[in-house]
Amino acid sequence: MGAPLRRRQLAAPFPVLRFAPAIAIAVLALPVIGGLAGTFLPAFGYLPALGGESLSLEPFQIVLAQPGLLRSCGIALAAGVVTAAVSTVLVALFVGGWSQTRTFRFIQSLVSPLLAVPHAAAAFGLAFMIAPSGFLARLVSPWATGWDRPPDWLIVNDSLGLSLMLGLIVKEVPFLLLMTLAALPQVRLAASTRLSASLGYGRVSGFLFTTWPAIYRQIRLAVFAVIAFASSAVDVAVILGPTTPSALPVRLVQWMNDPELTSRFMASAGAVLQLGITLAALLVWLLLERIGRMAVMHFCGEGRRFGTDRAIRHVALTSVVLTALIVFGGLAVLALWSVSGLWQFPNVLPDTLTLRGWMRSMPQIAGPLWTTVTVGFASTALSALIVIGSLAREGQVRRAGNRWALFFLYLPLLVPQAGFVFGLKLFLTHGGVGATWMALVLVHMVFVLPYVFLSLAAPWRAFDPRYEAIAAGLGKGPWATLLAIRLPMLSRAILVACAVGFAVSVGQYLPTVLIGAGRLVTITTEAVALGSGGNRRVVGIYAFLQMLLPFLGFAFAALVPALLFRNRRAMKVA
Amino acid sequence: MPDETAGLRLDAVCIRLNGRELVAVDRHIRPGETLTVMGPSGSGKSTLLAYVGGFLDPVFSGEGRVVCGGRDVAHLPAGDRHAGILFQDPLLFPHMSVGGNLVFAIPQSVKGKAVRRSRASEALDDVGLADFFDRDPDTLSGGQKARVALARTLLAAPNFLLLDEPFSKLDMQLRGQIRDLVFDKAKRSRLPVILVTHDAADAEAAGGEVIEIGRDAA
Numbered sequence: 001m002g003a004p005l006r007r008r009q010l011a012a013p014f015p016v017l018r019f020a021p022a023i024a025i026a027v028l029a030l031p032v033i034g035g036l037a038g039t040f041l042p043a044f045g046y047l048p049a050l051g052g053e054s055l056s057l058e059p060f061q062i063v064l065a066q067p068g069l070l071r072s073c074g075i076a077l078a079a080g081v082v083t084a085a086v087s088t089v090l091v092a093l094f095v096g097g098w099s100q101t102r103t104f105r106f107i108q109s110l111v112s113p114l115l116a117v118p119h120a121a122a123a124f125g126l127a128f129m130i131a132p133s134g135f136l137a138r139l140v141s142p143w144a145t146g147w148d149r150p151p152d153w154l155i156v157n158d159s160l161g162l163s164l165m166l167g168l169i170v171k172e173v174p175f176l177l178l179m180t181l182a183a184l185p186q187v188r189l190a191a192s193t194r195l196s197a198s199l200g201y202g203r204v205s206g207f208l209f210t211t212w213p214a215i216y217r218q219i220r221l222a223v224f225a226v227i228a229f230a231s232s233a234v235d236v237a238v239i240l241g242p243t244t245p246s247a248l249p250v251r252l253v254q255w256m257n258d259p260e261l262t263s264r265f266m267a268s269a270g271a272v273l274q275l276g277i278t279l280a281a282l283l284v285w286l287l288l289e290r291i292g293r294m295a296v297m298h299f300c301g302e303g304r305r306f307g308t309d310r311a312i313r314h315v316a317l318t319s320v321v322l323t324a325l326i327v328f329g330g331l332a333v334l335a336l337w338s339v340s341g342l343w344q345f346p347n348v349l350p351d352t353l354t355l356r357g358w359m360r361s362m363p364q365i366a367g368p369l370w371t372t373v374t375v376g377f378a379s380t381a382l383s384a385l386i387v388i389g390s391l392a393r394e395g396q397v398r399r400a401g402n403r404w405a406l407f408f409l410y411l412p413l414l415v416p417q418a419g420f421v422f423g424l425k426l427f428l429t430h431g432g433v434g435a436t437w438m439a440l441v442l443v444h445m446v447f448v449l450p451y452v453f454l455s456l457a458a459p460w461r462a463f464d465p466r467y468e469a470i471a472a473g474l475g476k477g478p479w480a481t482l483l484a485i486r487l488p489m490l491s492r493a494i495l496v497a498c499a500v501g502f503a504v505s506v507g508q509y510l511p512t513v514l515i516g517a518g519r520l521v522t523i524t525t526e527a528v529a530l531g532s533g534g535n536r537r538v539v540g541i542y543a544f545l546q547m548l549l550p551f552l553g554f555a556f557a558a559l560v561p562a563l564l565f566r567n568r569r570a571m572k573v574a
Numbered sequence: 575m576p577d578e579t580a581g582l583r584l585d586a587v588c589i590r591l592n593g594r595e596l597v598a599v600d601r602h603i604r605p606g607e608t609l610t611v612m613g614p615s616g617s618g619k620s621t622l623l624a625y626v627g628g629f630l631d632p633v634f635s636g637e638g639r640v641v642c643g644g645r646d647v648a649h650l651p652a653g654d655r656h657a658g659i660l661f662q663d664p665l666l667f668p669h670m671s672v673g674g675n676l677v678f679a680i681p682q683s684v685k686g687k688a689v690r691r692s693r694a695s696e697a698l699d700d701v702g703l704a705d706f707f708d709r710d711p712d713t714l715s716g717g718q719k720a721r722v723a724l725a726r727t728l729l730a731a732p733n734f735l736l737l738d739e740p741f742s743k744l745d746m747q748l749r750g751q752i753r754d755l756v757f758d759k760a761k762r763s764r765l766p767v768i769l770v771t772h773d774a775a776d777a778e779a780a781g782g783e784v785i786e787i788g789r790d791a792a
Contacts, residue, residue: 466659467665468629469627469629469659470661470665470727472651472653473658473730473732474678474679475654475730476653476678478653481653484678488669489669567710568668568711569710569713570668570710571668
């Protein structure tokens with residue numbers, strides 16, 4: 001009885017995959033470390049290709065002599081700290097006040113799609129809503145305000161950067177909310193909610209005293225990533241930020257794109273300054289963390305119950321709903337602008353609808369659209385292969401990624417893009433590679449890979465290993481088990497991770513501008529470039545496409561498994 | 575001497591966790607016989623099956639020979655040991671049809687789509703589930719799933735069976751029925767069986783030798 005046993009050379013399964021984790025770390029770390037070196041050396045005057053052969057502080061002296069520099073730095077710093085503080089507090093109060101309610105689940109499903117909307121599209125949407133001639137002003141004009149023409153107010157591009165911060169907050173709240181939701185299963189929320197309620201604590205205070213510290217420890221790196229992004233974001237600052245002077249990241253890109261070769265030294269010094277500003281924002285945050293912890297411990301120690309927290313719960317709920325409504329409303333207004341004919345000021349809706357704008361833009365759209373889609377596909381597919389390889393290898397040696405793995409994953413998200421992508425660009429240009437499609441794919445992978453990994457790791461690790469034991473018992477080797485059992489059963493999670501990766505690639509602004517060097521343009525870089533022109537119909541078209549692409553990605557991720565496994569009940573979303 | 579090499583021999587098998595001995599077994603299970611391992615949950619009795627099947631978590635260390643058909647399989651990859659495994663849950667692959675689950679189990683040496691399909695159909699018929707080939711596994715009842723899982727395991731022509739409390743999640747009425755079916759098939763196919771359970775009725779139905787572990791653990 002029984003199949004014959006073959007004696008086989010004892011070999012670890014998946015020898016090919018042995019290198020997957022190393023490749024992942026190389027993809028993440030080499031560009032960052034190399035890019036930082038490529039930024040720091042020219043910042044101190046060293047760039048032999050341009051004749052800089054000795055170290056000097058001259059580039060910094062030039063940067064520091066720029067007019068209004070202090071204010072530019074201040075705005076970047078404030079954007080980082082304020083965005084992180086408001087988003088974190090809002091998420092904490094909202095989760096504390098509403099978790100495990102029907103409202104919470106509804107809001108969760110409302111806010112989740114916001115994560116896929118590129119920053120620039122959300123910023124345009126916000127601008128179209130709150131501008132003096134925007135949708136909100138039209139809603140109340142002229143009957144309430146008496147305005148026949150837009151008031152002469154500076155709302156978008158205000159000099160304090162408030163609309164810039166608002167534009168960042170509406171995107172970071174969904175991000176931190178989803179990170180918090182991912183951390184929730186590891187804390188015993190239901191039990192501690194009941195316990196603290198039985199001791200007379202309010203929902204919010206009970207949550208902040210018992211559960212939040214453990215959650216915050218888990219989302220801390222994500223909050224740091226928010227600070228790094230918000231303090232150095234270029235696209236949002238171009239669209240919503242102040243102009244006289246602009247925030248540091250915007251001025252930085254102007255210097256970087258200066259055709260004058262010698263300004264590269266100055267741009268590098270500026271990039272180092274940006275790194276310093278982001279670092280300063282992180283240090284301020286560490287201080288705020290300490291103050292926050294002391295305040296919570298103080299009230300906790302006093303046994304303050306805060307039993308009636310209705311008001312604060314509703315403020316939190318309203319704010320989170322508003323962030324979602326602003327973005328969704330803004331996107332709808334964008335879409336409307338793209339097909340509007342005449343649309344005079346106080347009118348809430350366009351006077352006429354026309355596809356003329358689309359027809360006229362179509363020829364110019366094709367090129368950027370092709371680049372966006374192909375770069376997005378390639379960077380996502382390569383990242384997914386590396387991530388799946390790393391996870392399969394991890395399962396093979398049964399060793400979850402350690403602290404270092406997490407550090408490398410977050411590295412590209414914690415170092416401001418401007419800090420290392422410019423150095424990378426200098427390496428590429430002076431190394432003779434230039435603005436090639438492959439270079440752009442590789443640079444996008446630096447940012448796509450972490451997100452693909454972060455969204456696939458949890459479902460991958462939650463997979464029931466007994467399925468694989470059974471398959472092995474049926475005589476299947478590791479590859480057959482991977483291809484026939486694990487990958488199909490995880491197909492939904494894999495496709496969602498790919499959709500996340502694709503959305504990240506579509507949304508990349510700075511890396512595309514710098515590495516593409518004007519020769520490779522995407523929908524995102526075109527949208528931001530056209531935004532300064534101020535033609536709302538054209539901006540509407542590009543921004544609409546910008547949000548459409550990630551949406552199609554997620555629709556694809558939902559539809560394909562649904563069709564493939566249409567007769568398999570257990571493969572449906574739980 | 576065919577009798578000495580037939581069946582499954584656990585030769586000084588010992589599984590340790592951080593140097594502490596969890597299970598130590600030295601037994602010869604003849605074709606059609608069952609060795610039952612009993613012990614409270616957490617006593618490590620399932621790790622014995624994992625060691626024999628080739629999927630022991632590396633936090634445990636196992637030693638000893640697992641001799642099957644006259645050769646030691648303890649160092650072969652799991653895919654080359656041909657261990658038929660039944661867990662508490664039927665674990666039918668949810669993305670395949672019932673028939674797909676069975677066809678997946680048929681050894682590669684059986685060629686031809688039609689042949690493979692008819693083999694699977696026969697196996698279904700054999701467990702009283704004719705006409706279930708195209709069904710979605712998730713629409714089956716608990717008892718039906720257990721039967722498909724058994725049919726799938728047997729179709730792969732295993733060298734031995736490893737049963738990890740396979741009846742514990744079935745309700746009383748079904749439990750006896752499925753239990754009889756499993757042991758009947760194992761006896762008829764002359765398969766050596768290792769059964770892990772904490773249900774004395776399982777051990778009784780298996781009819782073989784019973785060893786208890788983890789009793790003296792503090």
